[in-house]
Amino acid sequence: MHMADALLSPAVGGMMWGATAVTVAYCARRLQADPDERRVPLMGVLGAFLFAAQMINFSIPGTGSSGHLGGGLLLAILLGPHAAFLVVASVLMVQALFFADGGLLALGCNIFNLGFFPAFIGYPLYRRLCGPAPGPGRAAGAAIVAAIVSLQLGAFGVVLETVGSGISALPFGTFVLFMLPIHFAIGIVEGLVTAAVVSFVRATRPEVLPSATSVGSSIRSVAVTFLALAMALGGVGAWYASKDPDGLEWSVARVTGSSEQNSPDTAVHAALGRIQQQIALLPDYNFRKPAEEGGQARGDGAADNETRLGTSVAGIVGGLITLVVAVVIGTLLARRARRSGMRN
């Protein structure tokens, strides 16, 4: 799922842009060290291929709906993770610029959600699960698991970015409950489709697929596997542990018909609130300002305006600073790469 500008704050957007910029610089540097020049046109046309392939819809069996390929995992299988990340980044940039798909501020989030997770977590997991010479069944299974993990992480990323920005009123718990199961199903489909394409390629032109030994040390891939599983479980666990009390209250109120803010288990509520404060990633962000103040109607306009304005100016300053920092980091890394890896 794409993250949209409209739900994003500059601080979160800037932070994700920073993460993306760093990853882009890292991948670019890794590729520069790769002597295979064929890679350059190959990445380019595979980007166009991915774009075109995403436009072709297939029907999902069982449901009446249609789906399309995400492609991050497929590209990583064909090109390796670093090239795949850059290709996914390029496709998303074209989509954001030409089709207003996602948005310019959200581009950092989208490239990270849809590029980093499939390339650097899903793909090593896939390789690990496949083993040296997988049969079609095992490869399909590996693709499905890898796709599920990648999409779960990506979906969770969207949830965090949305909730952290504070524009959407959707509570964390509800959002997670909505996103993760859906993307579990999408992950299954993505895995199946990826496996279908890979098996076709393996049957017609196996030399296109890189060898199984090109992934790095086995220790690292084991660690990555465990990290991936931990993060996926952590997503679900975090949902259970940090269920937004306000969302829960709201549901309770609806069900019982009362507008009573204080639930009977005040102690549990307080405990949950404390836990949420501790493990919420951005505790100083006001997800829901009014509820904690006891549900009063908005106070006098001027004071509220002041507070909101104050928060938001801080937000813009913070966002700009983060962007500047990201650009500076990216520039420095790129310059260092240019100086060290010069050919001409």
Add this chain to the structure above:
Amino acid sequence: MSHHLVEASNLTHVYDDGTVALNEVSFRITHGESVAIIGVNGAGKSTLLLHLNGYLHPTRGDIRIGETPLTKETLPAIRRTVGLVFQDPDDQLFMPTVYDDVAFGPRNQGLPETEVERRVQDALERVGVWAVRSKPPYRLSGGEKKRVAIAGVLAMAPDILVMDEPTSGLDPHARRQLIRLLGEFSHTRIFTSHDLDMVLELCPRTIVLMQGAVMADGPTREIFGDAALLERCMLERPLSMQSCPICAARQRQVASTRPRAWREVLPLQARRR
């Protein structure tokens, strides 16, 4: 001049899967000649072309451009001398604009930007596409793309121009323009083509390939006059050398039926005339 010489001596190329693409091919093309290499699909034409700029290496035998043998060190110089234009211009025009694409070669040669600009302008004007220099290639017509591809090669100031199927996919007008353009060049020209009429117009000399071997090498008119050779190599005469198609069809029709009374046949022919 010797550095425009293209000489193949017993050139043999065997692919990894064992296919013998070229089998003891030998020829010598001198400065300013215009030579066509014809043959059915799979005869080895494209493989031969890829040897001419050093992309492929012979399994056996030798190929020389000028007096220079093809080695890794001489490759950049060879690629400056031999300008190769591929069949599908979409493969060849890979830069975002026409100008950038034509400038690609000169920039790779390390020329200063003022010289690059001069060369690009010369090349684009020569082929008549200066007006579209800022356009992205996908907005060009087939004929324009072909001409831009040629410009991209001309900008490198080659001595030898090699083209794979220059007129394929072009409409009659674009084809005529291209033939006119190619006729104006004074480079050594080597074309592969199925367009035998173009070959007849542009190339005094023809080499016929069949299953990787040279079946004939001589004046174009003689080769196209040799019916037995053409049949052996699964070729035909150019359309312009065949009789009028309407008359030929009628003759075939008349010859295939049993002989009839004169009065049945003659009025038919008289009426048509």
Add this chain to the structure above:
Amino acid sequence: MSGPPVLGALVEFRQLDLFAAQSSGVHRLDARAKVVVVLAFVVCVMSFGRYAVASLLPYFAFPVLVAIWAQLPFAMLARKVAMVVPIAVLIGLPNPFFDREMVLHVAGLGISGGWISLVSIVLRALLAAAAAIVLVAVTGFPAVCGALERLGMPKALAVQLLFLYRYLTVLGEEALRMTTARELRGGGRKLSIRLYGVLVGRLLMRTWDRAERIYLAMCARGFVGDFNSGPVSRFGWRDLAFVGGCCGAFLLFRVRDVVQVVGNAALGGGR
């Protein structure tokens, strides 16, 4: 748009690219100036609190003025931008459900904060889409890539973007041909996953071969692994004035409630 999505995408792509080829005062500005201004625009707009509605309105002036200055067909661009409204409504829809604080009373009717933030979300989406489309329409994709590269983007990504841009239509048309051919023989059946795998697999193989041929063509013209770009444009005072003026305006709208000052009726969010 009727027809397969590929066709629609190609048409949109070509249309926007065509605008970029026009000439106007805006088109002639340095690409870096335009990229910086648009990014500043997006950051400013998204920095508002969730209940900002009236304060967002002045920002529409930017894409409108640029479109007029660049002589772009206003109605067509407005239509393109308006296409994001349904999606924006969809993603903003939870807000009225979860945010039920009444914040405004108009003619006896109470409007909750959720509805106000929904409107805010739609406005943000419109502004974000307008920013992106206007940027490409007045700058052109190759120029945007060049600007990003000079602002610090690694060359590998810039080269990748330019190749993608170049071959988007080529691959798109191939995909269109393949899907049309399949549809004509498909008997009305939808594309199954297995068949999709074959179709896309074949497209992938053709793409792989094409990459090989492109590499051939690159080598034939002396490619040794590096891309040399052409002459670089210089930042002039006109570009500086543009950046300064626009960013100044954005910040002004951000810190001062211009709408209030001008005296227009506020739509909500508390004043």
